[in-house]
Amino acid sequence: MTKFYRDGTISEQSIAPFDFTDRGLLLGDGVFDTALVLGGRIFRGDAHLDRLFDASRQLGIAVDRGAITRAAEALAAHGGPGVLRTTVTRGPGPRGLRPLSPQRPTVFASLAALPTNVVFAPLTLDIAAIRRNESSPTSRLKTLNYLDAVLATAAAEAAGFDETLFMNCAGRVACAAAGNLFAVRGRQIVTPPVADGVLPGIVRAFILTECGGLERSLEIADVVAADAAFVTSSLRLIAPVTRIGDARLASTNNDVVRELQKRMWSAIDAECGITLPLPGGSDEGERLR
């Protein structure tokens, strides 16, 4: 049962009073964060809440860090395994684009059951017709403007794919609708830089700072010719990509990908004291305590 946090209280009711002048609803004027909750802890919680706070500030949303932390931690304390979503909007305002001054940001959150079947699970990627607009700050922030991702994902599913891969307006590889893309060649692990229009993902940062990953712009030809590719997200963690459009990739059997999954799995175990199922039936991953 999904739990909702609003105004300091937790409820299982999705319906509650809301201000219909809220700019989050009317203009997509806000940001959010999705994080994994295990054993009452948010995995990489500080990184998630810092990023949400920084994104709010980049948009000029005058939210308190404390309000974000309170919402997230109140729900995380309810356990898991779950998916925590924390949302910040610029709050209510008058008609039009100009915000209320001073702002009264809205913060709310939800904790849903973790769909464990997607964790570490392989996936196929369609190539989206819609480009990722790297000229917009929203390409680097997890904003409420998710319609391109909704539309591209629906198109991918209609074409028989699991997920979609965006190129940016310069024609370079950007990211999946809900995750960062990495290409593996030999021992080299590469992902596009944030400037190419991608979110600075939390699992992406784990690969870059703790597993020797590198930032470099990628052409689609580089990725389909790679030894392997994978998508990172706080929900899928490290998902091997088995197909991009017509090109097949042997990512599920790749030693580098498998090693990264194990390091991720160990990092979660170390931080949350919980093991997650690893694909391929390795013993340590069979149970989800």
Add this chain to the structure above:
Amino acid sequence: MTKFYRDGTISEQSIAPFDFTDRGLLLGDGVFDTALVLGGRIFRGDAHLDRLFDASRQLGIAVDRGAITRAAEALAAHGGPGVLRTTVTRGPGPRGLRPLSPQRPTVFASLAALPTNVVFAPLTLDIAAIRRNESSPTSRLKTLNYLDAVLATAAAEAAGFDETLFMNCAGRVACAAAGNLFAVRGRQIVTPPVADGVLPGIVRAFILTECGGLERSLEIADVVAADAAFVTSSLRLIAPVTRIGDARLASTNNDVVRELQKRMWSAIDAECGITLPLPGGSDEGERLR
């Protein structure tokens, strides 16, 4: 006092029960329309409601045309002069990008006072650093993904401009944050085609179908070298552009612009039986009945 329509009732309370799983709030998964209400009538009401319904359908939102009409007409009947905003979202859904099936779209609307000082009023345009992404269907629909417009407008105002002008990713002129752009050269009136990433505006359609306007891709050099330029929107109607970045335009004294304003004014008078103030103190526009 702004009036709100929700679930068949009208209220002056902005706060009301709302489903916090609504995809309009969580993902910007919806569309809206802004129209002028005068004398209890929505100016070009059928065109507005058709466009909102078509946009919903283009996004795959299974809304009834009747639900849209009921919301809009219930508020319009309350009079005006006002700004009617009608919003359609894909409705509540489970966590993630995949929608609920069958969908239960949400429709709500508001009627705010008309800021009469912006109607026909001249404005200055900054050139936005953010590009309009013509590869996305959202560039041609009035979706809830308005953050680029919010950010670019804030940047424009910080730089001393009234509004902002977007180029598209191909470097051509697209539109203002809240309106279409037209350039005038001699008797020729030109605006970018929808394919360049612009909304098929209702006032834009009036200029194209009733006043001899033409669709043609525009470079910024064409616009700053034009005799005049103007922005159309259902709220500003026809707003002469006096400056774009550093370039000044004599749009307020341009006979073609003045003539278009008068034709627009007459069309409103004919349809709604109401006269609006024209800039420059012409007698017929002094009163707002």
